[in-house]
Amino acid sequence: MDASAPQFEGASSLSGDASCPSGFYSMKELRPHIERPQEDPEGPGADGNPFITGIMTHVELTEKQEGLSRNGFNQFASDRISFHRSLGVDTRPPECIEKKFSRCPRLPTTSVIIVFHNEAWSTLLRTIFSVLHTSPAVLLKEIILVDDASTQDHLKAPLEQYVQSLEIVRVLRQRERKGLIAAKLLGAREAGGEVLAFLDSHCECFYGWLEPLLERLIQEPTTVVSPSIAVINKDNLQFIKPVASALTHTRGKFDWILSFGWETIPEEERVKRKDETYPVRTPAIAGGLFAIYKQFFEHIGTYDDKMEFWGGENIEMSFRVWLCGGRLEIIPCSVVGHIFRTKSPHSFPKGMDVIIINQVRLAEVWMDDYRKIFYNRNKKAAAFEAEKSYGDISERLKLKEKLHCKNFSWYLENIYPEFFVPDLNPVLFGSLKSIATKTCLDIGKKNPGGKSVILFICHNMGINQYFEYTSHQELRHNIDKQLCLHATIEPEPVRVELCNFQRGGTVPAPQQMWSFILVSQQIYLLHSALFNKCLMVEYGNIIMKSCDPANDYQHWSFI
Numbered sequence: 001m002d003a004s005a006p007q008f009e010g011a012s013s014l015s016g017d018a019s020c021p022s023g024f025y026s027m028k029e030l031r032p033h034i035e036r037p038q039e040d041p042e043g044p045g046a047d048g049n050p051f052i053t054g055i056m057t058h059v060e061l062t063e064k065q066e067g068l069s070r071n072g073f074n075q076f077a078s079d080r081i082s083f084h085r086s087l088g089v090d091t092r093p094p095e096c097i098e099k100k101f102s103r104c105p106r107l108p109t110t111s112v113i114i115v116f117h118n119e120a121w122s123t124l125l126r127t128i129f130s131v132l133h134t135s136p137a138v139l140l141k142e143i144i145l146v147d148d149a150s151t152q153d154h155l156k157a158p159l160e161q162y163v164q165s166l167e168i169v170r171v172l173r174q175r176e177r178k179g180l181i182a183a184k185l186l187g188a189r190e191a192g193g194e195v196l197a198f199l200d201s202h203c204e205c206f207y208g209w210l211e212p213l214l215e216r217l218i219q220e221p222t223t224v225v226s227p228s229i230a231v232i233n234k235d236n237l238q239f240i241k242p243v244a245s246a247l248t249h250t251r252g253k254f255d256w257i258l259s260f261g262w263e264t265i266p267e268e269e270r271v272k273r274k275d276e277t278y279p280v281r282t283p284a285i286a287g288g289l290f291a292i293y294k295q296f297f298e299h300i301g302t303y304d305d306k307m308e309f310w311g312g313e314n315i316e317m318s319f320r321v322w323l324c325g326g327r328l329e330i331i332p333c334s335v336v337g338h339i340f341r342t343k344s345p346h347s348f349p350k351g352m353d354v355i356i357i358n359q360v361r362l363a364e365v366w367m368d369d370y371r372k373i374f375y376n377r378n379k380k381a382a383a384f385e386a387e388k389s390y391g392d393i394s395e396r397l398k399l400k401e402k403l404h405c406k407n408f409s410w411y412l413e414n415i416y417p418e419f420f421v422p423d424l425n426p427v428l429f430g431s432l433k434s435i436a437t438k439t440c441l442d443i444g445k446k447n448p449g450g451k452s453v454i455l456f457i458c459h460n461m462g463i464n465q466y467f468e469y470t471s472h473q474e475l476r477h478n479i480d481k482q483l484c485l486h487a488t489i490e491p492e493p494v495r496v497e498l499c500n501f502q503r504g505g506t507v508p509a510p511q512q513m514w515s516f517i518l519v520s521q522q523i524y525l526l527h528s529a530l531f532n533k534c535l536m537v538e539y540g541n542i543i544m545k546s547c548d549p550a551n552d553y554q555h556w557s558f559i
């Protein structure tokens, strides 16, 4: 698209001024008068290195443990690393390092918005200082901290007092806990910059992160750009830098229970890349770290303000932006680190079901008939949908109409054609219950190599216990990958393998083709080598045994 002809109303003002200075933006233009902690090149964690823990006293061990359970990352280590640490040598690809950003047309001014709830002092301050240290002053209009009703004392008056000297940093308060979506909306409303750049409250920006995002926005004002997200190790705070020689191109994706994930870009996209300054088109964004023109954010419908606390808004935004005329991209030259934790340390005042309700809202608004694939796999979501207890979505439907957004099938065909679309109406589906043991087939929480299947108490939620009997006679568990129940020769336990029918095969693998006899409740294999063998539970294992219609342990039903 031509940058001089942006696609939404009011966007023509975004193409930059006619008069602008010559030359390039320079990192030396950071605000010199802002007091900053001095970087200690020998200090713990310097150059992005891991924090090394020596022998710890009992008191230190207690502090470390408490920090871990409060934050889900090693606050003990974070507290001992300077607020201002260097991240060491620039390991990005040479074309990223050499790239210069012209002042004409000028890049837009940016409001960085950081939302937080009970964030540790050291991680929050390191996020702020890393923005101040890596963003040219002319581009950084302000940093807005939005407090989602934190209860920890350090985030009250002491935070305001501390950031006063930083001039361009201010704190907005959400008095009542509403979650990150409302907090981001508050920050966005108050922002004075042309661009909004959102960050989580435990990030560190790598040298030169901002300019490539802004440059892309002036080229394509209807894009939402994400940096490439580096991992800050939650246990030792090591900043794991991208290594140019081992660059894998990762993009964002989702699965059929609407969880966000990552995947390598398809080979045909990889070979088309000329160099690393080119953006990576992505079906979905992680949601925490992205930049967007404020005007475009408003044009495209900000967020669904009835989504609460956490979750779903990133997938909602991903679908909406693509369907309603925008684009989502990852800019590899822009690198921002984030502390990934395994579990949220925050309480959810209304319980974890809010996440599912957020997902139902997005499915109802954007997924058309395909939402059924989600509901089949998440029973709680299906129940919320059936009871219509997901709130009013009429405003979002109006928005969809106003923006003339496309159908979800367009998204699947054009934006994410690699994504497998399961049957909307499989022959049988639900949980596969063993009649004798009253337990259900489950792929296990961790499914090493995608192989194990276990029996687990039937929870009737779908998710890990979701299986469907397809029109090709497979028994598939297909939320993310397409996994098929795969017969083995006794005593080897039955497992799941990638479905043959999906990997380019035109028929299921013989070990993946089952006959389900509803009358006798038996499941047997059509494969001749396992002729007359039935799926059976023996001592808690699932194996193939000679069929015996009278044996309860060979009886199964979909519930």
Ligand code: LR7
Pocket: 115, 116, 117, 118, 119, 147, 148, 178, 179, 180, 183, 199, 200, 201, 202, 229, 260, 286, 287, 288, 289, 309, 310, 311, 312, 313, 314, 338, 340, 344, 345, 346
């Ligand atoms: O109730 C809350 N209120 C908040 O203000 C819960 C959280 N928060 C804040 C929190 O302090 C943090 O700054 O919101 C931010 C995100 O919460 P995290 O860090 O506890 O969770 P997360 O890193 O898993 O969040 C990811 O998924 C969220 C789903 O709603 C949002 O989209 C986050 O922005 C997103 N974070 C990222 O995309 C960072 C990159 C990593 C990935 C994937």
Ligand code: MN
Pocket: 200, 201, 202, 288, 338, 339
């Ligand atoms: Mn986070």
